[in-house]
Amino acid sequence: MNDQRSQTQRHVVIAGAGMAGVQTAVALREQGFTGPVTLLGAEPHQPYDRPPLSKAVLLGKAEDSAFDVDFEDLGVTLRLGVEVTALRPADREVDTADGPVPYDVLVLATGAEPVTLPGGPVPGVHLLRTVDDAARLRPVLAGRHAVVVVGAGWIGAEFTTAARDAGCPVTVVEAAPRPLAAALPAAVTTPMAGWYEAAGARLLTGTRVAALEPGRVRLDDGTELPADAVVVGIGARPATGWLAGSGIERGADGSVTADARLHTSLPSVYAVGDCASFPSARYGERLLVHHWDNALQGPRTVAANILAETADRSPEAVYDPVPYFWSEQFGRFVQYAGHHTDEDTLLWRGDPAADTWSVCWLRDGVLVAVLAVGRPRDLAQGRKLIESGTAVDPAAAADPAVPLKSAAR
Structure with missing residues (x-):
């Protein structure tokens, strides 16, 4: 049975105030949603970006990495230090230590939590x-x-x-x-x-x-x-333990099983970012992507589909990105775009003993992934080829002197 209330009456609650949660709130307003939006953050701090934590913040070059978002100006109710503890879909409520929070549409954006070694806390x-x-x-x-x-x-x-x-x-x-x-x-x-x-x-x-x-x-x-x-630092897993007993579908890895529109198995509940897996038609498998770009891009799809739902239209926006991430380590800028398997053909571009080199993965002659070390042009050009599903000439793709875009067939 459809909720016939107007968009301005429907309340969107976002569980999680990391990149995915914040960007969902921003995308809702940018795309014209006018109803109430509540953002629940488990930490007491203003929502912040995580990549600088292992760089500028850690080295004392910056005090924090708070997002430059004016939540009051956006008309978003920000509740900090409010951790979600349970989901009761029959009542359309999430439980918190401060009491239940009702929702009309819920977005799960609780991210991931670090894997720890066995045993209790140890000083240091x-x-x-x-x-x-x-x-x-x-x-x-x-x-x-x-x-x-x-x-x-x-x-x-x-x-x-x-x-x-x-x-x-x-x-x-x-x-x-x-x-x-x-x-x-x-x-x-x-x-x-x-x-x-x-x-x-x-x-x-x-x-x-x-x-x-x-x-x-x-x-x-x-x-x-x-x-x-x-x-x-031995990995992370989706922070979804609080969903136990809710009836929501989760995978063996703990991720919320979202569909191509990032909708979950429960009515009016979406999932985005590190806590959710999604089916990729591009790669023919379900992906769980624990990287910043996924938390940035996915909210746009979620917002578009929430607007469609609140306008009593069928959600149509599909999420099928080319995954992307980067890492700064040992004086090198490492970037990766796409998704590869062990069965894909690996091609080197350059000498791995040098400071800059790239690796390409081909599947049936089509570029599906690229890793670039100090070669940002390879990454940018390769990402476009992956997005378009373009076949490449292996010999040209393996020649570091040939621009990767020129290897397209």
Whole structure:
């Protein structure tokens, strides 16, 4: 049964005040939604951007990374320090510690939460996910303390970069045989492993942590590493545990199972950003993308479909992006666009021993992904080719002297 109330009467509640939640509120107003919008943020701070946390904020070059958004001017009710704890779709309410919040349309934008090692809290062990985490780590870097980083993924590499820039002795412990093993093939990550040593960091691969103890890290082979501080960066998972019992469909990875319009299995409930997976017709599989650009782009689709729903039209906006992210590590600007699998053909553009190089992945002759290290033009041109589904000449695509756009067939 359709809700016949006008748009101005329908209340949109957004659970989560990170990039995805904030951009959903902004997109709703930009696209002409005039009804009430409430944004619920679990943290007490003004909503902020996360990428600067491992860079400017961590190094003390900036106090915060708050979004430049005037919520009052937008007519958005911002409620901070209000964590959602449950969803009751039959009553169209979300529960919080401050009491229930009713909604007509709900947007799930609760993001992801860091994976932690087993055991309880240990003094000196840190995560790097929030502005408070960055604030706690700033004295560590300022004091040039000895640091052990657990995990050689994207966040581990970025923190190691910042810690070495600050003059901290750093040891990185990675359970996999190489950095970024879950994201990139061995041929690509092998040269990246050398970046750690060149930066003065010690990298231990194929090594597991047995225990975290005050002042030290004990490895599974019995080795003990002294540590003034430990930073754990072993991944993140969708922050959706609070949805248990709501009846909403979730995947094995915990992500909310959204459709191509970012609508969930519940009426008038959408999901966007790190907490949601979506089907990609472009890649023929469901994607869960834990990156900034996804949290920026997805809200536009959600807003368009909410406007259609509140105008009693069928939501038609489809979300099928070319995923994109970047990382700054060890003096290099690393960018990736697209999505690849192990079955795709890998092409090198340039020498991986050099400071700048790229990698392309082809599927049936069509460019589906590109990784660029210090070659932003390759990324920009490759992203356009991926978006258009353009076939390329492999020989031209593998020649770093040939502009990637010129490899199009």
